[in-house]
Amino acid sequence: MNIDKRLVRKDSLEKLFDILKQNSKTIYAPFSKNGKTSFMDAKSFAGISTGHIQTSESSKDIAFPRAEKILDYSKNKEGMSVKGIDFADIPEVVLWGVRPCDAIGIGELSSIFNWDYKDEIYNNRLSKVTVFGFSCNKSDEYCFCTSVGGNPGNTAGSDILFTRMGEDGDYLAEIITEKGLTVVSLAQNLFEKSETLEREKFLAEVPVRFNHEEIRKKLDKFFESKEWIEESLRCLGCGACAYVCPTCACFDIQDEAHGKKGSRVRCWDSCGFSHFTVHTSGHNPRGVQSARWRQRIMHKFSYMPERLSVYGCTGCGRCSRACPVDMNILEHLISIQEVTV
Amino acid sequence: MAEFEPKIVAFVCNWCTYAGADLTGTSRIKYASNVRIIRFPCTGRIDYMLLLKAFDEGADGIIVSGCHPNDCHYTSGNFHARRRWIMFRSLCDFTGINTERIKFSWVSAAEGAKWAAIVNATVTSIRELGPYTEYKKVAKYPEKEVTHG
Amino acid sequence: MVDLIKRAKELIETSVVKVLIGYEQGTANKTRALFVEKADDADRLIFDSRCVQNLAAYVTKKEVKEKGKMAIAATLPVMRSIIQLASEFQVNDNNLLVLGITPESKLIEFANLVEVETFVHKYEIEIDARNKEMLDKLEKMTQAERWKFWMDELSPCFKCYACRAACPMCYCSRCTVDFNQPQWIPVPSHELGNLEWHIMRAIHLTGRCIDCDACYNACPLSIPINLLTKKMLADAKEHFGAYQPSLKGDHLMSTYKPDDKENFIQ
């Protein structure tokens, strides 16, 4: 489908919001609290955050919730009765205000959830989501989307991409997919035709800092490097990086039993946790934090490209921003590039 | 509608309150049947997490009871317990857990009548408070769909 | 911190210690931990008001400990943590040398942990005014209002355990949340799982937390979880007297007084 470009007046966004609401869409949009910005169920247009460079959390839990019940069970005389998720109950969602580096992450996440087994739940959730991307007009020292093949106005992953033309300007809406078109059809008049639509000059500048293909090749021979140990010495092994990451997909399955009834829950997990790979025997193949930090980098820049033909990093820089001990992934990637193996 | 019958879990030590409740029985003192006793060797053994678990699983009220100070069969288990209760109760209060639903008491092996009185008073007060819906709402998965944070 | 750099070089060069833990410039305006193992690296050491991460979290980290004797550039909260850790047998004079940085930013090298303790005891642990105000505000609420407050605050928590990782006192190799027979704390970060995790964390830190705010600073979502430990600190003080970490090991929650006062046990 060809990308259709339209003008959306700055005052029209709220109208669009209301129309979507009237059409029973659930809207998740970024809101700020405690100085952090997260996606929340937006009851009204007011308060939706716009000034942020990046939300603190990625938007991945719209299709891959941090905790989701995947089935209920109950034991009875005949055995076990199981009730799975009724996909019809999953609401139609508009994900509002997603940055391009987040939007592209949806594709990377999808490739994990469809690599071998097609994850029905994930796919069903995702199919109900329409992504409203918002291009970046600001960046910071953590941003490196351009180093991993993205850019601040990247349309990949969005159904509609909005680019604000100037500080207080109107929006350029790029209608990218059929899904996007369907939404537009609900509010045709808000998407005006216009000849004077420009976007590149309004986008943030994000310099290319490394070559990801080069890194990938280097990593093949880098597994035993001492770099990992030195770089990870200050890593304390929390899961903040993984949980804010748009592409980290590790999960745990928990059964929450209440007598003869119970639920099975899928919830996030992180390869950074020391217990992530502990065997029942007590042996831990990744017994030290350096091995776990290495796993994180290797997975994103070596294993995923190798097996899924996509990189596991969108250059959003969230992990570095979230890290309590300033583990800066960009800094480490640059140093890997500089090291001669 | 039938009257609300609160579910009350009692965490008691073996030597004083359990024996005290035995004496209530031996003395044939009647009390409300809403309470179920779980026997511990000592109040020192009572893990505060178990109290939360009781609420998780739908208890409306909790009784925690053991030997009077100085009477602990193990000398000081109840002293340790008391200090933990002081802090735990304050934390519960601070997080908004309804501390009126957790009754702490000392009931000795000789206080069969007191046990009956404690149970009856707890049942009455929990009946007035009604079911602990606030906690139940967050506790039970099957009743709600969890999606976005 | 010229003194610190100079002393760090000496300590490393003379092999008095194998590694010195201090701060260096990090990304943007951040500072971060630096592990000085070579004298040259000492030049990267800095110290200023931005250096608030509690470095004591590293002295129990296996990979750091294994390097040999450690030295640590320790601010007052770090020193307090170290005394608490020493009272819990996690560090001792043989494996740790403390280079204290006083609240006036002066460097003091302590000969042993007893000296550190004496220094630390000069300063009472005080909850800062802003948080005190917050505690007061919460205490004035009804229980139901507090419940709502915490449900709102804790609901974003996705259990990354950064609070645990950053806390020097959370050095356990198996945290209660990792215990699954039985599963005391629900693993998923739903409302119940979050509530119980934070309650448990606060209880386990009662009488051990020295109020450094590392947990709060580490939280990627800035959830004010430090209010819970602060409340415990304030209450412990009220009930059992001022609390200070102590090498004597008279831990607040593993000891008792026969006349501990309460007003709720019938």
Place this chain on the structure above:
Amino acid sequence: MSKIGVFVCHCGENISATVDCAKVAETAGNYDGVAFSVDYKYMCSDPGQNLIKSAIKEKGLTGVVVASCSPRMHEPTFRKACAEAGLNPFMCEMANLREHCSWVHEKGEATTEKAIDLVRILVEKVKYNHSLNEIKVPVTKTALVIGGGIAGIQASLDIANTGHKVILIEKDPSIGGHMSQLSETFPTLDCSQCILTPRMVEVAQHPNITLYTYAELESLEGFIGNFKAKIRRKSKSIDEKLCTGCGQCTTKCPVKKIPSEFNEGLGKRTAIYVPFPQAVPNKPVIDRINCTYYIKGKCKVCEIVCPTKAIRFDQEDQIMEVEVGAIVIATGFTVKQPDFFPEYGYGKYPDVITGLQFERLASASGPTLGEIRRPSDDKVPEKIVFLACAGSRDPAKGIPYCSKICCMYIAKHAMLYQHKVHGGKSYVFYMDIRAGGKQYEEFVRRAIEDDGVNYVRGRVSRIYEKNGKLIVNGVDTLLNAMPVEIEADMVVLATAGIANEGAEELAQKLHISYDPYKFFAEAHPKLKPVETNTAGIFLAGACQAPRDIPESVAMASGAAVKVAGLFSQDELTREPIIAVVNRQAPPVYSSCVGCFLCVSACPYQAIEKEEIKNRNGELIKLIAKVNPGLCQGCGTCVAFCRTKSIDIQGYTHEQMYTEVMALLNEY
């Protein structure tokens, strides 16, 4: 998969009257893992136990839940039955349907529901039970007897005669207790001293008995078979080895006007004194509160006159530690001072005295050499009134219970009076005459019929003095509450027997329980009258409740047999309900991180440090370890451990968690 048997007991009708036992059994039978369930009239009976045993064998049960009475009653019974059928006894749990359910709730669905819940809790718990083996601990074959009255003496002699060592401690300077104060004893009227003194001497001379008088228990640690007692030997201010008991010092001591405790204040003693002539040991102690030297810093007459130079003014209290395997408490009782009855004038009128004072008056070794003379003017009273229940059976002013011995000793007193004062008139005011006991009723009848004691059934409202006489105002309830007024010369109050001052404190030192009157609590009111709830500690005599001499002696012998039984084994088996620190395969070894906060939480100092070393002997990890001999299984450490590295057998994390889950969920 568990195969659990559920056995629901009707307990005759005790349970089945309010609980639908068949329904309980049927419901339990439907739970996962329950292979057999049945209800039966009496589970504890032989056929009941056989039902359990045969089910274990036939169904191959892996766990048993007996739903009957309190486990405090019959847990040992059913565990033993399981063991006899080849099932580990710790795979048996009891649901308390009687004391905690059927006896306390009305018949109805809710009660049966509760019974079902209680059974379900234990069914789910028992799935997590593990076979446990009893723990063997060595036994120190020395007994500590606390209190040297007749009960303590008897217990000491009985234990010593079985060949075991005894340490007897007595807080007063001499053994003998209250019995040594008595004149004659009911119902035989033989002289108390005459039958007691030989026993006292026997104690002093017995090779197996070490006697420490003027000594008290300071503290107690340890557990059955392995107690460590600290004993405070109060300073006697004399060197006992040098003192020959010649009596020079007591004769010459210038402080002579101290009321004698032994004579209940009716006689005097000196500051350095032997409490009574037959005292054992017959060596003096200095009463430092009244001794001139200790008050004013000079005197030392005793030191001057002592031919063996045995006086030691600077002697200090000594604390000695002894290791003992069992303890018999025989600390006796005291009498409630009747001054809380102002209307009886005790303390105001010197001729209103207590029963124990009358004993001293009637005793040949007493202040009047056995003549009944009243304290005020030494005159022989011509009319004497005895008041029974002066404090006993009086919940309002005194104590609610019956002191038990008074009816008998009052009869004895009246009889002795009649024998000693010919022509004297005696009256006894009483509520009931409680003379249960061999020859007791006959004894009372003798007093009334042969010796002419006037028994008046009624209470006395007031005693006052008028013209040198004590006017006793009472009623005779057998004569339609007709007022009675007696002009008496002397009145004797049968004051209540109560627990010793400091009984509570002693109980706390010993970690035993006590009843609301501070009498020490027996483990079972009927079946374990001499045991306490703390294994290895036994009771004898009036420290448990008011007792007369034969009862005290019988209890003492009973306690002695318990001690001897304990000492008949070289090793004790103990319930394995103890805490254990987990151990795992390398490289973890244990989830314990070695913070040792549990060490300060443990009431028994049972937690030690264990070094885990590699093959080269290098230390890898320092973790906590529970000494199974010292651990008493309170579980204080378990709830405290942050990493959940300590668990307590029989009450494990999984078991307790499961109980909560099972209680509140459907299964």
